[in-house]
Amino acid sequence: MKKIPVAEAVGSILCHDITQIIQDVTKQAIxxxxxxxxxxDVPVLLSLGKENIYVWEADETMMHENDAAEILYGFCHNEGIAKSEVKEGKIEAIATRDGCLKVDTTRLLNLNLVEEIMIATIHSNRFVKQGEKLAGMRVIPLAIAKDKMESLAKMVGETPLLNLIPFNRKKVGIVTTGSEIFKGRITDKFGPVIREKLAPFGCEILGQTITDDKVADIVSAIKAYIEMGADMVVCTGGMSVDPDDVTPSAIREVGAEVISYGAPVLPGAMFLLSYLDGKPILGLPGCVMYSKATIFDLVLPRIMIDERLTKLDxxxxxxxxxxxSCSTCNYPSCAFGK
Incomplete structure (x- = not known):
C-alpha cells in the first residue's frame, strides 16, 4: 500500500472503500x-476532499484490512452467529437464533489492548433476538502485518470469544401469595405479567396457584408443581418484611437452598434466588408487577440456559x-444491568 496524489492515481487499484457522507442524507461507499x-474518477475523489489516496502495492508481509477483519470475525464465530459482508474494512457478527449471549470479557479485553486491533460487542448475559447485531470488528490501519495477526490468533486461542446459547424450554409453575387475592378482595395482576415475560423463552406454564398468606399452603403449592414436572417455580407476592409476608420462609421450608434473599438492584431489592434439586425457585417482589424492567429481566436469560447463578453473580x-425509570423504557438497549 502506498500514498500517491489523486491526479496520478489513474490505473491504480484502490485498497479501501471511499465513503461519501452527506449529513442527514447519505453515508455510502462511492x-x-x-x-x-x-x-x-479523479474529479469525484477531489470533490470528496481526497487530494491523496492509498493504492495497493504488493507486499508479502502485510495483510489488507478486509482480510484481517475476516480473521477477527473468526475469533468470534460460533454456532448461532453469522457475519455481514465486509464493508469499509469492518465485519459485524449477527445472531441467527434467539439466545443468551455470553462474551469472554477477559480475553476480549486482552485482545483490545493490542495496538491496531478492535472488537466491540454488546453486553454479555443479555437476551438476544434472531437478526440482532452482536459485535463489530476491524483493524485500525488499512493494512496490518501478517505476523501480528498470527501472534494474535495464538493469544486468543481456539475457543470463540462469543457464545450464543439457545434457551431451554422450561415447564414453569406460578405460585401467587396474598390474602387479598386469595379472598377475592383484589384481582391478581402478577400472573399476566409473569406469563408475558416468560413467553419469549417458549416456556410451558403448568398453571398458577393462588394461596393465602400461610407457609403450609405455599409449600404445598410449590411441591405440587415440582411433582407435576416443573423445571422452575416462580413465587410472587409476600416478599417484603411485613408479618404476613411469609413467602421466603415457605421457600426455605420446602427445602430449597437459598442463594440470596436480596439483590443490589432497583427495582428488585427483595428478590430471592434459590434452588431445589437444581431447579430454580424464585421469589419475586412486587416491583415485577408494575416496573417495565427489574431484577427478573436481568437474571431470566441466564436461568433459561440453565446457568446456576451465585451470590457473586x-x-x-x-x-x-x-x-x-425512563418515561419510555428501552430495556435492554440501555445501561440497566450492564
Missing amino acids: FRKGHVIAAE LAILGHGGFCN
Whole structure:
C-alpha cells in the first residue's frame, strides 16, 4: 500500500472503500476496494476532499484490512452467529437464533489492548433476538502485518470469544401469595405479567396457584408443581418484611437452598434466588408487577440456559443495577444491568 496524489492515481487499484457522507442524507461507499481508478474518477475523489489516496502495492508481509477483519470475525464465530459482508474494512457478527449471549470479557479485553486491533460487542448475559447485531470488528490501519495477526490468533486461542446459547424450554409453575387475592378482595395482576415475560423463552406454564398468606399452603403449592414436572417455580407476592409476608420462609421450608434473599438492584431489592434439586425457585417482589424492567429481566436469560447463578453473580449486578425509570423504557438497549 502506498500514498500517491489523486491526479496520478489513474490505473491504480484502490485498497479501501471511499465513503461519501452527506449529513442527514447519505453515508455510502462511492468506490469499493479493488476499484481501478479511471480518469473520470479523479474529479469525484477531489470533490470528496481526497487530494491523496492509498493504492495497493504488493507486499508479502502485510495483510489488507478486509482480510484481517475476516480473521477477527473468526475469533468470534460460533454456532448461532453469522457475519455481514465486509464493508469499509469492518465485519459485524449477527445472531441467527434467539439466545443468551455470553462474551469472554477477559480475553476480549486482552485482545483490545493490542495496538491496531478492535472488537466491540454488546453486553454479555443479555437476551438476544434472531437478526440482532452482536459485535463489530476491524483493524485500525488499512493494512496490518501478517505476523501480528498470527501472534494474535495464538493469544486468543481456539475457543470463540462469543457464545450464543439457545434457551431451554422450561415447564414453569406460578405460585401467587396474598390474602387479598386469595379472598377475592383484589384481582391478581402478577400472573399476566409473569406469563408475558416468560413467553419469549417458549416456556410451558403448568398453571398458577393462588394461596393465602400461610407457609403450609405455599409449600404445598410449590411441591405440587415440582411433582407435576416443573423445571422452575416462580413465587410472587409476600416478599417484603411485613408479618404476613411469609413467602421466603415457605421457600426455605420446602427445602430449597437459598442463594440470596436480596439483590443490589432497583427495582428488585427483595428478590430471592434459590434452588431445589437444581431447579430454580424464585421469589419475586412486587416491583415485577408494575416496573417495565427489574431484577427478573436481568437474571431470566441466564436461568433459561440453565446457568446456576451465585451470590457473586447477583452482587456484580450492583454496578449498573439502578434503573432510571425512563418515561419510555428501552430495556435492554440501555445501561440497566450492564
